[in-house]
Amino acid sequence: MAGRMLKFIRGKGQQPSAERQKLQNELFAFRKTVQHGFPNRASALAWDPLLRIAAIGTATGALKVYGRPGVELYGQHTNPDSAVTQIKFVSGTGRLVSLCDDNSLHLWEINEKSLVELKTLTFEGKNKKISAVCIECSGEHLLLGTEGGNIYALDLNTFSISEDVIYQDVVMQNCPEDFKVNPGAVESLCEHPKVPSRLLIGYNRGLVVLWDRAAAAPTHTFVSNQQLESLCWNDDGDHFTSSHNDGSYVTWEAGGAGERALKEPVTPYGPYPCKAISKLLNRTSVDGDQITIYAGGMPRASYSDKYTVTVQQGDKHVAFDFTSRVIDFFTTTPVPPDGAPAPEQRPDSPAAVLASTVNQTAAYLVVLAEEELVVIDLRDSAWRPVKLPYLVSIHASAVTTAQLVDNVAPHLTDNIIAAGDQQTANLYSDAAWPISGGTVDEETSTEEEGGRQLLLTGHEDGSVRFWDVTGVAMTPLYKYTTAQLFSGEEIAENTEQNDEEEWPPFKRVGTFDPYSDDPRLAVKRVILCPLTGMLTIGGAAGQIIVASLKTSANTAEVKTLSVNIVSDRDGFVWKGHDQLTLRPGPYCFQQGYHVTSVTQLVPPAAVTSLAAAWEWGLVCAGTAHGLALTDATRATALTHLCTLQHDHSGAGDTPISRRKSFKKSLRESFRRLRKGRSQRRATTAASPTSPTQPPKKPLDKPLEDADVKPVERAIEARSTxxxxxxxxxxxxxxxxxxxxxxxxxxxxxxxxxxxxxxxxxxxxxxxxxxxxxxxxxxxxxxxxxxxxxxxxxxxxxxxxxxxxxxxxxxxx
Structure with a gap:
């Protein structure tokens, strides 16, 4: 017995042979090629001004680099539980360094269409938790500020810690007496924009030191009575700005012999207590004016739940309002013309890198939020966002269904794109996409001969979004909303006017909105015909919407139809939600999809399956109660079938309880049989040894229900x-x-x-x-x-x- 068991265990543990594994890999190989949509749990952002590429890190250890549409590279840290906290590009070299929350540093390189991890270093030691990172413009060292107050230099060539350490004790020798005890962790590190040997060091408790690395001595000290959040030089390097946790910022003079603030602390949203300004940038606009950009600073009492990035240029003041937490942001210069040198031809000398950092003309503002990426055109008079060619938040509203459509007719795709452009004509800026680095191979950029590949996603808010997934980039094309057909979704007409009069001057940006006012609007099934372009939508409240693609606006009536699937089941009672209420017609439709008919299934249960045959003009929908076949051409019902059993429908004298009682009687009968069999086995075994022993009392009479008390077991949860x-x-x-x-x-x-x-x-x-x-x-x-x-x-x-x-x- 033991031998057979051992053989069984060994048999279970046998692995396929090498030849079989090779065959499996050839026949069943699966590898990820493209990742569409916005990264899950974004946590860090970086920008290379020379190569014009951006990097995003996530809380799951993923690292993604993006250039022009079609240029996307992916990497994954070995520890998926370690979040990426900071990313720094070695400008112009195609290399970047990532810092994870386990205090590990990773060197990556863009190599042949992939992101390769070259080296790894875990920075260990007491008080060596990295709290601030700054990369030298020469690209030789990465400066690491720690919670213990010391600053270490990481040699990027050998990826090891050098002996050049700026100790906190040395820095404190010429500092005010108040900070000689403990100035706190290193909160920020900034190189001087014109003199790289000068380093601005900001400590948590509010002390700022301008350190001369060549002389190994401080040149200026600046003292603030508020906790420090961030530091930023201006373009000329004659002054810098510090932001603080009380919602204020201070501009300091650093070019001369003075060590004083140019102005009193500014609290833009005071005087009441405000949230911290986590990051601030001073830039020069394309018009030559100073532009100030900062995150946070909102009044705690009124707007503590707001996620904002404020932009101020002279009298112009806008607080961009996001629906998810702001992770980081940066500004970019104007997009170079097509004749500009390619990234591999651009000089990567320290002088070129330094020139790129000095030229901080702000043409675009790129903001990374937790659930989306938003790019603002700062040259636009209204500071409108730029339409995203990729990195779009697919889950702006929760995705409830999807359909991939191959070989869509070219004329249909063109009409869908034209309708989408018409939808967003005044919402987005016409500026070019600023993240424009890299090159795209012609082989991967050309479309298939059979037509484009479209992805349709249905959402909880009743919308259907069209995406072009033919190439690497997942580009949004068009959005169709079914909520306009039903009452209860009125839109305020004077929203923009009210926003302009409000202080702070909020401006809602982004598309992420995970909340739905009515879950009945959710799209459960969607079908697009690749030849005719007919769109069929099944909803959560039994609504079936049929729409056709039109190239112009129109006002028309919509045919309506109601089909009762359980009409032949007497006594059926629907205890779910009510059906949606259609708005009275006629309806005004813009260019794009126009509704031709709306069918309401009764009871209004969610559509679980949907099929359309436009060759015959038929649409069929299924629910938890049955199916209904309709003539979509004439908006008439053809037939329906109720698939409910009698115990589900509520028909008959004993609805539902018959099924329960039948199951209960079966269960008790089996228990009775098992108990009787065990009793008989016990009696048979006792007979030879004690023939004179009287039988037990339960065997003297037949078993009755009163004698057997079944123990009700816990009912396990079953799937729907x-x-x-x-x-x-x-x-x-x-x-x-x-x-x-x-x-x-x-x-x-x-x-x-x-x-x-x-x-x-x-x-x-x-x-x-x-x-x-x-x-x-x-x-x-x-x-x-x-x-x-x-x-x-x-x-x-x-x-x-x-x-x-x-x-x-x-x-x-």
Missing amino acids: DDAFGSMVRCLYFARTFLVNSQTATPTLWAGTNNGGVYAFTIAVPNTNKRKDESPTCQLAKEIQLKHRAPVIGITVLDPDPSDVSFTYSYLK
Whole structure:
């Protein structure tokens, strides 16, 4: 017995041979090629002004580099539980350094269309937690400020800590007496924009020291009575600005012999207590004016829940309002013309890097929030955002369904793009995309001959978004909203006017909005016909919307239809939500999709399956109660089928309770049998040894319900699939030889959650009569699969008209 068990265990642990593994890899290899959408849990941001590429790190250890549309590189830290906290580019070299929250440093390089990790260093030691990072303009060292107050230099060539250390004790020798005890952790490090040997060191408690690295001595000290958050030089290097945790910032003179503030501390949203200004930038606008950009600083009492980045240029003042936490931001210079030298041809000397850092003309503001990326055109008079070619937040509203459509007709794609451009004509700036580094191979940028590949996503707010996923970049094309058809979604007309009069001057930017006023609007199924462009949408409240693509605006009535799936079940009671209320027509539709008909299923349960056959003008939808087939051309109902069993429908004298009592009686009967069998075995075993022993009392009389007290076991939670066997999981239109072997006829196939398959035959009128007559439909076959597993897909195979078969997919 032991030997067989050991053999069994060894057999379980056997691995396939090397040849078999090679064969598996060749036949079943799966690798990620492209990652679409916004990174999950973004945590860090960096910018290379020479190569014009950006990097984003995440809390899951992912590192992503982006250039012009089509240039995307991915890397993953070995420890996925370690979040990326900071990223620094070695400008012009294609290298970058990432810092993770486990105090580890990683050197990466862009190499042949990939992001390769070259070296790793874990910075260990007491009080050596890295709190600030600054890279030298020469690209030789990375300066590391620690919580202990010391500043270390990391040699980027050897990726090791050099002996050049700026000790806090040495820095404190010429500092005021108040800070000789403990100035706190190093909060910020900034090189002088024109004299790299001068380093601005900011400590947590408010002390700022201008340190001369050549002389190894401080030249100036600056004292603030508020906790320091960030430091920033101006372009000339004659003064710098410090931001603090009380929502104020101070501008200090550093060019001469003075060690004083140029102005009194400025609290832009005071005088009441304000949140900290976590980061501040002083830049020069394209017009030559000074522009100040900072994150935070909102009044605590009124706007503590706001996530803002404020931009001030003279009298112009806007607080950009985000719906998720602001991670970081940077400014970029104008996009160079097409004739500019390629990144690999640009000089990467320290002088060139220094020149790039001095030229801080702010043409764009790039803000990374926790759930989206927003780019503001600072040259635009209204400071409008730039339309994103990628990195769009797909989950701006929760994704509830999706459909990938191949080989979409070119004219349909062009019309969808034109409708999308019309939608966003005044919302976005026309400026070029500022993250423009890298090159795209012609082979990967050309479209397939058969047409583009579109992805449709349905969302909780009732919208359907169209995306171009033909290439590497996932570009948004068009957004269709179904909420406009139903009441309860009124939009305030004077929203912008109220915002202009409000202080602070908030301006909502970004698309991330995870909240939905009415969950019934959620899109559960969506279908796009790649040839006709017809759009079919199934919603959470049983609404089926059919829309066609138009190239111009129009005002029209919408055909409505109601289909009661459970009409033949007496006593059925729907205890769910009510159906949505249609607004009174006519409806005004802009260029794009125009609704032609709206069908309401009764009861208004969520649509679980959807199919459309525009060759015949038919649409079929399934719910947890059955299915309904409609003529989409004439907006009429053809047939419906209720798949509810009697114990689910509420019909009969003992609704639902019959099923429960039947299950309970079966359970108790099995328990009785098991107990009786065990008692009989015990009696048989006792008879030979003690024949004179009287039988036990329970065997003197038959078993009764009172003698057996079944112990009710805890009922385990089951999935919805197991609970609703009547749910229609899949629908499929096909022309097949179901009626006879001579003529293929239109058919409809449906699969349910409990292994039921229904086949319908459809008679479609001739083309010249189709507008006046509707097709007819009748149930032809009903199949019950023995395993009763959910049928999730059906495909009809017709190799021989005399032998029609179908394949199906099911859940085990």
